[in-house]
Amino acid sequence: MAQQKGKKIPERADKSGFFTARSTPNRAQGQHEADQDGGGDDTLPLQNSPDHGNLPVTQEILRACLDEMSDKLLNKIQASVTALGKDIQELGERTAHVENHMGEYEEAYNDLADHVQALEKQLTSAQLKLSDLEDRSRRQNLRAQGITESVMQADIPKFLTGFFKCLIPDIPTEMILLDRAHLVAKPKFLPAEAARDTLTHLHYYHVKEAILKGARNRTNIPAKYSQLQIYADLSAATLQRRREFKETTETLREHKIPYRWGHPVRLIIQRNGTFTHVTTPEEGLKALKQWDLPVRKQRGRTASPQRLRQDWKKAKK
Template sequence: MQRMEAAWESRWEHVTQEVLHLGSRIQGLEDTKDQNEDRVLALEQQVSAHSKYFTLLRRDLDDVDNRGRRNNLRIRGFPEPQGPSEDIPALLRTLFNPLLQRPLEAPLLFDRAHRALRAKGAPSSAPRDIICRLHYYVDKERILMASRKTDLQDRMGNSLQVFPDLSWSTLQARRALRPLTQILQERQIRYRWGYPFSLTTVIDGESFFVSSPEDIPPLTSALGVTPLSIPDWFAIPSMIQNTGQVRPQRSRWQTPVKRRKPPQRPSDSPLSQLPTTPSSCG
């Protein structure tokens, strides 16, 4: 019995030490887990703050881009000539001067005027837009307002359209709000776009201002429609949204290694093959 008790005591002492060791390890894991949770919470707060700053930065950048395009107009529908070049300023004068009730040859100052910067398509494809920058902002506004009241056509009878030249981000944001603008158009409710990007409308004497997805629920509630699921057009770039594919990376260009000629032995040198003659200038 004494030997059995001694054996059991030694075993229990060993088990007790293992349990204490496991308890200390579990306590360490729990402490590490609490520290990781605190770190993850801090990272989530930091990422949320960075997301807000990123959104504000994109808004400001888009605003700067649009303000740099304030004097620009985009004309759609002008057929492209078959020749290598065309006089776009003269072509635009014949279009804009009648809108401004001026003679056809009246001077109209352009800072620049060109086709959209992309490759020319096939003859059957749609012509590239013409983008022009007028020197005076007043002329641009008068042309834009007059074009909204007139059905524009060129000399060949092709229908033309004149738009303000907007940044790509603003166009994507307007495209994201298309479900909302379609409801407003169906109900014949007037709305207007503002700078920086915003949508303003009046319903039953109450003004609504939409500049972010958080401003949409009050407007849909006033319209009496179900809430619209519209993503944040500034927080998530449309080019990477809803795409799980990774763009393939190009292999880095490297300078081709020049072949090194093997060193020539003195006997293989071309000079060594020449006949040895006494020097004439000795």
């Protein structure tokens, strides 16, 4: 084999130094070398490596740091809990104050509600008495509807007398005595072509009642009287009060249960041989419910203020 020509590499004098450990360069030297070779060395400096020789000292320092942190955290928690306790105590005092005042307000409101209900009953009773007095002053009046304007004012008594005689033929003509008869003002809601009502006052009350009964059962009436309708002359308050019983009266008529009106305004219902007196619309609906008579539609009513009920418990101090 041919020997390569060139410079001869000298042999190491001591081969044992080849296996000796290299000294670790310090941080400054390593940084200097990294700067010289452009930072291409992949070896990281061991700057955070633990010092096994100082291990007990490190544990003491760590324990001291943890104790200091726990003391600070505990102080902060205690301060927060103290502040929160003060807020809760203040809130409890305010809640107790509000509850005490709410109890006072509840008592005052309930007293007012009781007074309002009592005053409503008194007002209703007074209105019924006034309307009854007004109706008593009209008890011998009759209201005729359907007399045309072609009948002159002077001829109205004679015209009505002839009509009443057709309704009560058994009563002598001289008993059908009219004290007065005249036209009344037309309500604004009626059309212009509608005829005005005629108000008449009869001298005898029993004749007036007989005329009303004959008007309900009239037969064989002449053509000139066919359009006439006869009603009792009642006050506006009484008519309004009767309209409040509309649901009850409609149900009674639907089931063919007889009834009549009493004074002051009340319903006298005859069912199974028994008379039931109803003084308020609520009593009428209650009676229908007891008789299992369904009401098609009920109107909404304005309810009286009801008493309050305490639905909370006072906070404990």
